[in-house]
Structures are given as structure tokens and as C-alpha cells.
Amino acid sequence: xxxxxxxxxxxxxxxxxxxxxxxxxxxxxxxxxxxxxxxxxxxxxxxxxxxxxxxxxxxxxxxxxxxxxxxxxxxxxxxxxxxxxxxxxxxxxxxxxxxxxxxxxxxxxxxxxxxxxxxxxxxxxxxxxxxxxxxxxxxxxxxxxxxxxxxxxxxxxxxxxxxxxxxxxxxxxxxxxxxxxxxxxxxxxxxxxxxxxxxxxxxxxxxxxxxxxxxxxxxxxxxxxxxxxxxxxxxxxxxxxxxxxxxxxxxxxxxxxxxx
DNA sequence: ATGGCGAGTGTGACTCGA
Numbered sequence: 001x002x003x004x005x006x007x008x009x010x011x012x013x014x015x016x017x018x019x020x021x022x023x024x025x026x027x028x029x030x031x032x033x034x035x036x037x038x039x040x041x042x043x044x045x046x047x048x049x050x051x052x053x054x055x056x057x058x059x060x061x062x063x064x065x066x067x068x069x070x071x072x073x074x075x076x077x078x079x080x081x082x083x084x085x086x087x088x089x090x091x092x093x094x095x096x097x098x099x100x101x102x103x104x105x106x107x108x109x110x111x112x113x114x115x116x117x118x119x120x121x122x123x124x125x126x127x128x129x130x131x132x133x134x135x136x137x138x139x140x141x142x143x144x145x146x147x148x149x150x151x152x153x154x155x156x157x158x159x160x161x162x163x164x165x166x167x168x169x170x171x172x173x174x175x176x177x178x179x180x181x182x183x184x185x186x187x188x189x190x191x192x193x194x195x196x197x198x199x200x201x202x203x204x205x206x207x208x209x210x211x212x213x214x215x216x217x218x219x220x221x222x223x224x225x226x227x228x229x230x231x232x233x234x235x236x237x238x239x240x241x242x243x244x245x246x247x248x249x250x251x252x253x254x255x256x257x258x259x260x
Numbered sequence: 261a262t263g264g265c266g267a268g269t270g271t272g273a274c275t276c277g278a
Contacts, residue, residue: 009266009267009277010266010267010268012267012268013266013267013268034267034277036267036268060268060269061267061268061269061275061276062267062268062275062276062277112276112277112278113278114277114278152277152278162261165261165262166261166278168261169261169278170278171278204278206261206262206265206277206278207264207265207266208261208262208263208264208265208266208278209261209262209263209264209265210264211261211265216261218278220278250265250266250277250278
């Protein structure tokens with residue numbers, strides 16, 4: 001079973017790029033971020049025609065997450081627990097039933113947080129505290145589960161082409177990395193870094209200033225797995241070349257293969 | 261990490277993103 005995450009930066013603008021990638025890569029499960037659409041406006045036919053079950057958690061203009069699954073998808077929940085007043089659509093969960101067992105899949109779009117300091121940065125750190133609570137619950141179940149998405153966190157200097165340029169940015173501030181580390185250190189395994197310890201792998205290149213052409217990227221899309229899930233991992237990768245296609249997202253897909 | 265972009269909203273020029 002292949003599970004991928006992809007921040008598509010707008011489902012309407014990315015219909016062609018996303019469907020052509022799905023047709024070629026054919027992942028079993030994809031979590032999407034920044035669909036930038038209400039649920040009623042999501043072009044679900046595009047994906048149902050390709051055999052995917054579609055579950056969305058959208059809002060007008062911004063944010064919005066979704067799960068596409070070719071395998072049975074059960075017990076879908078929307079929203080990150082812990083703040084009933086939070087109206088930003090950034091979290092969705094579902095249980096995917098594979099041939100050998102099930103995995104709980106959480107799709108997330110973690111707040112950017114800029115400018116820092118400020119209310120947006122406070123929201124980011126508060127959101128990460130709530131995510132840590134949910135992550136602890138997932139670990140306590142002692143079953144295969146993963147949290148995949150756009151974390152808006154550069155975990156270490158080797159995850160940026162120019163780390164010095166990000167020192168004061170909400171994606172790389174020490175307090176941001178601390179908050180990420182507190183979640184990871186509960187007992188999760190980050191899929192990509194376990195298999196690819198060397199620097200120079202990125203999942204985002206800005207549209208501006210020739211960032212793609214200069215390979216001025218950052219690695220901010222991650223898949224964190226519970227121990228029971230990590231035991232099932234057979235491979236993981238980043239689909240870098242997708243960034244060089246027509247009308248691309250500024251992010252590329254990141255995936256993990258599970259023996260399920 | 262800005263000279264340089266792009267999407268959404270909604271038709272002007274703004275907000276938002278990373």
C-alpha cells in the first residue's frame with residue numbers, strides 16, 4: 001500500500017497536474033492539503049472516476065484538506081480536536097483497510113505561522129500543542145497509524161538549501177522545531193529521513209526568484225509513523241520531478257510504502 | 261527570503277502563502 005501526501009495549492013488550478021500524476025503514480029491513498037475549496041465545490045468526479053473514495057474537509061478560499069483512497073476508508077473524522085472555536089480546515093482522519101490490516105491515516109496542514117512573533121505564530125504553536133495531544137492518543141492505541149502532510153516545519157539545517165535565510169522564519173525558528181521535536185519524540189518515526197540521511201532533499205520550492213531552477217528548496221512535507229506503522233514501511237520517496245512540470249504546485253508529493 | 265510568483269475572490273487590488 002502506497003500512501004502519499006501532496007500540498008496541491010488549489011484543487012481547481014491543479015486538476016490537470018494532480019490527475020496526470022495520479023494516473024501515472026497510482027498511489028492507493030493520498031492526503032491533500034490546500035484544496036482551497038468548499039466541500040460542495042470539490043471536483044470529486046475526477047477522482048471517483050479513477051476509483052478513489054473522496055473525503056474532504058474544506059473551507060472557502062484557503063486551507064482545506066482531503067483524503068483520496070482506492071481502498072476502503074472508514075471512520076472519517078474532520079478537524080483537529082482541542083478547540084471548538086477553530087474554524088480553519090487543517091486536519092482529517094480515516095482508517096484505510098488493506099489486505100493485511102488497517103492503518104489510521106491523518107492528513108494535516110499545519111499553520112505557516114508567519115510573521116513571527118505575532119498572533120499567527122501563537123496560533124501555530126497552539127495548533128501544534130493540540131496536535132501533540134492527538135498524536136499521543138494515536139501512540140496509545142499501539143496500532144499502525146501515520147500523520148502525513150504539510151508540516152510547515154524545516155526540521156534541521158540540512159532540510160534547507162540556504163538554512164541561514166530561514167533563521168527568523170516561523171518554519172525554522174527554534175521554538176517551531178522544538179514543538180515539532182516534542183511530537184516526534186513521543187515515539188514517532190519520520191519516514192523519509194530514516195532512509196535518506198543525507199542533505200539536499202526538498203519538498204517545496206518557492207515560485208519566486210528562480211527557487212526551482214536554483215534548487216533553493218526546503219523539506220517541509222513529512223510522514224510521521226507510530227512504531228507499529230514504521231515496522232511495515234518498505235520504502236519512501238519524494239517525487240521531485242513533479243515540480244518541473246506544467247502549472248505545478250510549489251510542493252511535490254512525498255510517499256511511503258507499507259506492507260499492508 | 262525577495263527583483264523575480266501564484267491562487268482565490270471577483271474584476272481592482274487585495275489577502276494569503278513559505
